[in-house]
Amino acid sequence: MRQPPTEPNxxxxxxxxxxxxxxxxxxxxxxxxxxGMRTSYGLPYVTPDLVVAWERGAASPHGAELTAxxxxxxxxxxxxxxxxxxxxxxxxxxxxxxxxxxxAVGVEIQTYLRMEERDAWRGNDRQSAALADVxxxxxxxxxxxxxxxxxxxxxxxxxxxxxxxxYVRPVSKTVPLDRALLxxxxxxxxxxxxxxxxxxxxxxxxDRDTGERGRDFLDRVVDHFWDAVSRSGG
Numbered sequence: 097m098r099q100p101p102t103e104p105n106x107x108x109x110x111x112x113x114x115x116x117x118x119x120x121x122x123x124x125x126x127x128x129x130x131x132g133m134r135t136s137y138g139l140p141y142v143t144p145d146l147v148v149a150w151e152r153g154a155a156s157p158h159g160a161e162l163t164a165x166x167x168x169x170x171x172x173x174x175x176x177x178x179x180x181x182x183x184x185x186x187x188x189x190x191x192x193x194x195x196x197x198x199x200a201v202g203v204e205i206q207t208y209l210r211m212e213e214r215d216a217w218r219g220n221d222r223q224s225a226a227l228a229d230v231x232x233x234x235x236x237x238x239x240x241x242x243x244x245x246x247x248x249x250x251x252x253x254x255x256x257x258x259x260x261x262x263y264v265r266p267v268s269k270t271v272p273l274d275r276a277l278l279x280x281x282x283x284x285x286x287x288x289x290x291x292x293x294x295x296x297x298x299x300x301x302x303d304r305d306t307g308e309r310g311r312d313f314l315d316r317v318v319d320h321f322w323d324a325v326s327r328s329g330g
Contacts, residue, residue: 109177109178109179109180109181109185110150110153110156110157110162110176110177110178111175111176111177111178112150112151112152112153112156114175114176115150115151115165115169115176116151118169118170118171118175118176119147119151119169122169122170124169125144126144126145126147126148126151127144128168129144129147129165129168129169130142130143130144130146130147132167132168133161133164133165133168136164136167136168137160137163137164137167137168139160139161139164142161142164150165157176159184159188162176162177162188163188163191166191172189172191173188173189173190173191174189174190174191177189180237181240182212182215182241183211183212183215183217183241184212184215186231186233186237186241187212187231190230190231190232192230192231194208194209194212196230197227197230197231200226200227200229200230201219201223201226201227201230202222202223202226203219203223216243217241217242217243219242224238224242227241227242235271235272235273235330236322239270239271244270244271245318247270248267248270248271248318248321249317249318251263251266251267251270252267252282252285252317252318252320252321253314253317255267255282255285255286256282256285256286256288256289256290256313256314256317257289257314260282260283260285260286261279261282263282264278264279264282267282273325273330274330277325277328277329277330280328281321281324281325281328281330284324285317285320285321285324288313288320289310289313289314292309292310292313293309293310
């Protein structure tokens with residue numbers, strides 16, 4: 097079998113419950129899993145106790161271990177992790193070596209590894225398009241991986257707290273969405289935020305409750321944005 101790529105000893109978001117369910121569904125016990133990882137993937141230190149620790153959430157497999165575990169459980173690495181957020185996590189979810197991605201996007205391997213280590217994508221438009229293709233990135237993931245999410249969050253906070261109309265153009269430069277759809281989403285978010293704040297005051301919640309509700313909405317404004325985009329068919 098192909099050996100998994102060498103990875104730094106860092107952990108992607110691991111779904112312990114999924115790992116346990118997949119193992120049970122195959123009628124395997126932790127010893128079977130550990131044996132398969134030792135013999136087929138060259139990871140001699142993997143023991144049944146370590147597999148149990150992963151399944152209980154006491155530890156998480158790093159990249160090479162995750163790839164091997166997926167192989168033993170006859171699934172993809174993506175089936176064993178939560179939603180990927182970073183460049184590295186998306187690569188691991190696709191079971192790709194760093195060299196595979198670097199070659200696909202047209203950068204030197206060391207350049208790519210530096211970007212991955214710093215979680216800071218610095219490719220040009222052509223390379224970014226190639227990255228989205230090789231990692232099968234949905235638009236929200238593409239925005240996050242290419243470092244646009246903080247800017248998007250800043251713009252969305254301005255749109256919901258002031259006049260949303262003035263933010264259509266800046267947001268469209270950050271997120272490639274149809275203008276009409278974007279206008280509808282920003283108007284919806286603005287109405288939700290302003291309505292929530294007004295309702296809280298009218299219920300007599302006071303400044304403290306209003307502030308907490310407002311901060312919570314603003315902290316999650318990017319999630320609210322993508323939810324609204326999804327409902328609008330974007």
